[in-house]
Amino acid sequence: MDISMILCQTSRMLIPDGFPGQRMLVLPRPRAREFLQQEGSLRLVVTDCGYFPKAQSHGRRRIAPIPQAVVLACVDGAGWCETEAGRFDVERGQVVILPPGMPHSYGSDEDNPWTLWWFHVAGPEVAAFLRVADITAATPVRHPRDLYPIVSLMAEVLAWMERDSTTTSLLAASGAAWHALTLLAAERSQPGQREDVIASAVDYLRAHMADRISVPDLAAMASLSASHFSALFRKQMGYPVLQYQTMLRMGRALELLDTTGSTVSAIAAEVGYPDALYFTRQFKKTHGITPREYRDQHKG
Incomplete structure (x- = not known):
């Protein structure tokens, strides 16, 4: 797939403003394309990341699929996500992984808004990796036995991305994101399974x-x-x-x-x-x- 296609994005956000205490970083798309073409980039780039505390009325509805994978870790509150396979409740301690190339929606619970760490990743191997890990539109929610190491890595992603967009920082961020994805892949259970x-x-x-x-x-x-x-x-x-x-x-x-x-x-x-x-x-x-x-x- 062409790298420019990997990095394009179309979506509609359900709330126009941010949240008190939020942190968010969006990598300029020309820099993202440049990094993804660099030798040694792990063929993975973090394009967006952030932290949304008590994200009242937060949500996105993407009718046109995007080529990034979306990872959302709910550390407090609750929410939901929706794929072509149906609607899934998301509780504290759970992680949503939405594969690239598929329409999806997600949002915060109205009465108990979620607090999220999140990132988006793009790269030519992302979709295949998620399929091998059985992370699909039908199984988008994971319930890790220990959420702490995953959230720690997501915080590391954001810290590196906030630092600057040098190759060193982007390599560190993509490495931490890759590590988080591998931990989630190892957690093969979904909510409701034994x-x-x-x-x-x-x-x-x-x-x-x-x-x-x-x-x-x-x-x-x-x-x-x-x-x-x-x-x-x-x-x-x-x-x-x-x-x-x-x-x-x-x-x-x-x-x-x-x-x-x-x-x-x-x-x-x-x-x-x-x-x-x-x-x-x-x-x-x-x-x-x-x-x-x-x-x-x-x-x-």
């Missing part, structure tokens, strides 16, 4: 790495059918249960190979493989080399 169940299952797998655990066992702990639990786990974690368990075990095996003098057989048993030969096959399938070959490598 994210607490999956989080508990992951914690259980980590704490019982050497135990033989079946999908029906985990599902029973969550009071779900095996098929429902499996689908929910894959939706939120991006991998089937047993494949995720293998990833955990292989990661722990690497750590033990690097930090202990334990034999391969002992490490295999510690991560849940009583058969050392089977462990070695699984290790090589995952990492491309055997445990002994990995240990013999020069690292650091």
Whole structure:
């Protein structure tokens, strides 16, 4: 897509004035285009960002799609967003991510106006990244278990953008925005899903790495059918249960190979493989080399 198209924007704001205590920065579009063409720009540019406290009557309605992704973190109050998939309530502690190229609307709750940190990002890879992260028009709201690191990064974006529009500042802002997007991508749960169940299952797998655990066992702990639990786990974690368990075990095996003098057989048993030969096959399938070959490598 042409960079000039990536940066164009058409919208209608529902309130013409600002909000007491607000901060907002809009990057001049010629500078945004220039930065996006620079080598090493991460192919990502923050075009707009801000902080709106108690944003009474705030909202936007974009009938004509814009090529930027819009990220809104609600740290207080409430609001709503709307896409072609329908209307979604937004509560304190939730984050809205609206993909580029799609009509959307959003606004503050009339009785309990939201306080927002927000930014817009443009770049040729943004849309594809959000699709891979399952952030779509049908799933625009995330409920992170810990909003603080995401808001901290959004504040960092704004601070760098307020500083100046030098390449150094724009690189720092785009890096912080990219980090925030990756944290949101890792938070695959949406409001209404049983994210607490999956989080508990992951914690259980980590704490019982050497135990033989079946999908029906985990599902029973969550009071779900095996098929429902499996689908929910894959939706939120991006991998089937047993494949995720293998990833955990292989990661722990690497750590033990690097930090202990334990034999391969002992490490295999510690991560849940009583058969050392089977462990070695699984290790090589995952990492491309055997445990002994990995240990013999020069690292650091």
